[in-house]
Amino acid sequence: MSTSTEQSTPSPGAGQADPFGPPGEPVEGRVYTATGQDWQDIADLQAERGDERIVVNMGPQHPSTHGVLRLILEMEGESVLEARCGIGYLHTGIEKNMEVRTWTQGVTFCTRMDYLTPLFQEVAYCLSVERLLGITEDVPEKATVMRVLLMELNRISSHLVAIATGGMEIGALTVMTIGFRDREMILDAFELITGLRMNHAFIRPGGVANDLPDNGIAKLRDTVAWLKKHLPEYAALCNENPIFKGRLGGVGHLDLSGCMALGITGPVLRSTGYGWDLRKQQPYCGYETYDFEVPTWDTADAYGRFRVRQEEMWQSLRIVEQCIDRLERMEGEPVMVADAKIAWPAQMSIGPDGMGNSNEHIKHIMSQSMEALIHHFKLVTEGFRVPPGQAYVPIESPKGELGAHLVSDGGTRPYRAHFRDPSFNNLQAVPIMCEGSMISDVVVAVASIDPVMGGVDR
Amino acid sequence: MSDRPDEKGLEREDAPASDTSLEPDTGSDDVAGPAPHQVQIRRGMFGAAGSGDTSGFGRLQRVVEMPQPTARPYGGWFDTVADEMAKVLPAGAVTAVVVHRGEITFTIDRHHLLAVARALRDTPTLRFEHCASVSGVHLPTQQGAELHVVYHLQSMTHNRRIRLEVTCPDADPHVPSVVSVYPAADWHERETWDMFGVQFDGHPALTRILMPDDWSGHPQRKDYPLGGIDIEYKGAVVAPPETRRSYT
Numbered sequence: 001m002s003t004s005t006e007q008s009t010p011s012p013g014a015g016q017a018d019p020f021g022p023p024g025e026p027v028e029g030r031v032y033t034a035t036g037q038d039w040q041d042i043a044d045l046q047a048e049r050g051d052e053r054i055v056v057n058m059g060p061q062h063p064s065t066h067g068v069l070r071l072i073l074e075m076e077g078e079s080v081l082e083a084r085c086g087i088g089y090l091h092t093g094i095e096k097n098m099e100v101r102t103w104t105q106g107v108t109f110c111t112r113m114d115y116l117t118p119l120f121q122e123v124a125y126c127l128s129v130e131r132l133l134g135i136t137e138d139v140p141e142k143a144t145v146m147r148v149l150l151m152e153l154n155r156i157s158s159h160l161v162a163i164a165t166g167g168m169e170i171g172a173l174t175v176m177t178i179g180f181r182d183r184e185m186i187l188d189a190f191e192l193i194t195g196l197r198m199n200h201a202f203i204r205p206g207g208v209a210n211d212l213p214d215n216g217i218a219k220l221r222d223t224v225a226w227l228k229k230h231l232p233e234y235a236a237l238c239n240e241n242p243i244f245k246g247r248l249g250g251v252g253h254l255d256l257s258g259c260m261a262l263g264i265t266g267p268v269l270r271s272t273g274y275g276w277d278l279r280k281q282q283p284y285c286g287y288e289t290y291d292f293e294v295p296t297w298d299t300a301d302a303y304g305r306f307r308v309r310q311e312e313m314w315q316s317l318r319i320v321e322q323c324i325d326r327l328e329r330m331e332g333e334p335v336m337v338a339d340a341k342i343a344w345p346a347q348m349s350i351g352p353d354g355m356g357n358s359n360e361h362i363k364h365i366m367s368q369s370m371e372a373l374i375h376h377f378k379l380v381t382e383g384f385r386v387p388p389g390q391a392y393v394p395i396e397s398p399k400g401e402l403g404a405h406l407v408s409d410g411g412t413r414p415y416r417a418h419f420r421d422p423s424f425n426n427l428q429a430v431p432i433m434c435e436g437s438m439i440s441d442v443v444v445a446v447a448s449i450d451p452v453m454g455g456v457d458r
Numbered sequence: 459m460s461d462r463p464d465e466k467g468l469e470r471e472d473a474p475a476s477d478t479s480l481e482p483d484t485g486s487d488d489v490a491g492p493a494p495h496q497v498q499i500r501r502g503m504f505g506a507a508g509s510g511d512t513s514g515f516g517r518l519q520r521v522v523e524m525p526q527p528t529a530r531p532y533g534g535w536f537d538t539v540a541d542e543m544a545k546v547l548p549a550g551a552v553t554a555v556v557v558h559r560g561e562i563t564f565t566i567d568r569h570h571l572l573a574v575a576r577a578l579r580d581t582p583t584l585r586f587e588h589c590a591s592v593s594g595v596h597l598p599t600q601q602g603a604e605l606h607v608v609y610h611l612q613s614m615t616h617n618r619r620i621r622l623e624v625t626c627p628d629a630d631p632h633v634p635s636v637v638s639v640y641p642a643a644d645w646h647e648r649e650t651w652d653m654f655g656v657q658f659d660g661h662p663a664l665t666r667i668l669m670p671d672d673w674s675g676h677p678q679r680k681d682y683p684l685g686g687i688d689i690e691y692k693g694a695v696v697a698p699p700e701t702r703r704s705y706t
Binding site for chain 1: 497498500522523524525558559560561563587588589590591593595596608610612614617619621640641642643644645646649653666667668669670677678684699700702704705
């Protein structure tokens, strides 16, 4: 694209003055204007047409498009006539890469897809592997509870980012700062449990990588107390805020039939009043044993989605509390399947050198049992085999239905791994939500879908 | 996937070139390649290739097969759905039914796909109104059906999920588009075209979606290299992942 070109200083007295200075101001130095190259032709062409129709490429490097989303907008003045999405700027070939790594290493890849909901990809993937292995029933109860706990905390942190960035894009910077502040508390809890703030690779086929640390329960109680104290701030700041309601109300409208046709799930679907939530409809990870509700709203607009997300955070907090209560009673229980042919051989803890280590395990394989060493080596380098077949496991991620479709050819690597990412599907609703509206509403509508390009492009 | 049936794998050079006694009997002469459920023949014990047979297990042969087609009863609501589908679908549309790991897969003749999708969506007793996902699988060993397209359908009305599988040969990679029935399939089909080269006839704008517009090739096909490069570190060379030893 051509950019502004440099104009040399016009000779004095030529009738040209600094276009940006007050009248009569002498020209000093160089004046930069967007002229030269073909700008004049474009301007002439536009003048001939006599309308204000232009095509605007919004993105892929624009702060309000949630990463590298490119919106191609055909505009008449400030009204959007046609809107199309351009994606693929963050395509990293994760699915292809997973085909040359073992089943366990696959977790490390899929956690990086939607980087705001890493634990959901991990759970969907692991549930799918476990279904192919036929060990769904053998996963220890404690591992399942820890998965639910982590997922629900992750749901809160993802919704916090959705609300925070959505607020920032309409100028509500306080919503952004408190959103990231509260998310930080959840990331601290993640760091304590999984060792990392994101890209955890903590949930593994057969269970989870590690037990809760000793201070885990206490820290989680602190996190819940913090969230209980601070979550009402979003309602106080936004719910009845006239600017907030004016910017979000009626924007990005998509009714139930539109959602059905476009396969939209998640808060966008629930904002139409249809309480479809896979945790209730097709329970996995024992969600049927938790006490929670599925919030809905009936306005089918960006404001409704904001309220649905807000209420879902409270429901997730309810589930988190129930998980903590259960985990308190499960101290010392296993967190990985008993089958040593699948379970990762070591429950590592952080040693004095700061590295993950398991002294007992190292002692066992290095000085006690040759068989154990062979077994460790085979499992870690070669991995376990998964019987041939295919499985599709859908779970309810914060953004909608996240499905992991895995195909095995009986080998130690996924033959094919495909993730049905909710953002990828939901972005198809951008044209119907935006066409006919103002460009300022495009920002709000896209934010209400809450797309994350890492998941969209994979 | 280094163990193709035509490779020697772990076999010793003086061993018989191939032992067909374990090959599955396809049962009919007009089937050109292996049976559709067969993926490959795995040789040896440990999966590793490229070294001599030091283990003595080199002549072992195992046929790797996808789950076999299932006979009735399928169990639970699977039979209800199959009965309703038999009522409304044209004869020969469903070529096989596989029930495996609690999921049901209907293999559909590609010529009937559009009619099947429409019937599945519009029949009140079926009502699969939600097309969650479309994706591809490339199985180069299945001659005449190298490319598979997999549709995951959900009925929110009845709370059911099924999977449709359509195959097409590499030489004629055409499958009818279901976008006219499920608008949600639009981007999913574009991604499948982009990654596998399956052409969805009737799609409104079948263009690349993840790769750049001027890209050549379809990256997730098995014959497309991952494209890693050697990494040198302190004099040692780490090979790219797809060329490291594979145990599959």
